[in-house]
Amino acid sequence: MARTIPHRELRNNSSAVLREVQAGESIAISNHGEIVAILVPPGSRPGLRVRPARVRGGLAELDRVRLDGPVQDLLDDLRGDR
Numbered sequence: 001m002a003r004t005i006p007h008r009e010l011r012n013n014s015s016a017v018l019r020e021v022q023a024g025e026s027i028a029i030s031n032h033g034e035i036v037a038i039l040v041p042p043g044s045r046p047g048l049r050v051r052p053a054r055v056r057g058g059l060a061e062l063d064r065v066r067l068d069g070p071v072q073d074l075l076d077d078l079r080g081d082r
Contacts, residue, residue, distance in 0.1 A: 002026035002038055 003025065010017050010029050021027060021039045029037040067074060 002028040002040075004028040004030050004035060007031050007036070 005017065005027060007029055017027060017039070021041055024041050026041070027039045028035045029039065
């Protein structure tokens with residue numbers, strides 16, 4: 001289990017915290033008692049590695065999508081399926 005620190009400690013001691021993570025420690029960051037992030041050393045979680053994009057080129061090369069309504073409605077619909 002990762003050690004948990006409040007976000008204030010991360011803000012005030014970021015260099016020391018990052019050195020611990022670099023040394024292999026995982027550290028959970030909390031905000032008002034709720035864990036909101038976990039700092040892990042690179043490579044420690046294979047699913048979180050940065051991968052090259054599957055599509056080459058810039059965003060301008062992507063096909064445009066036309067929506068029939070506000071984007072928020074679409075996002076609400078997508079989140080409802082979870």
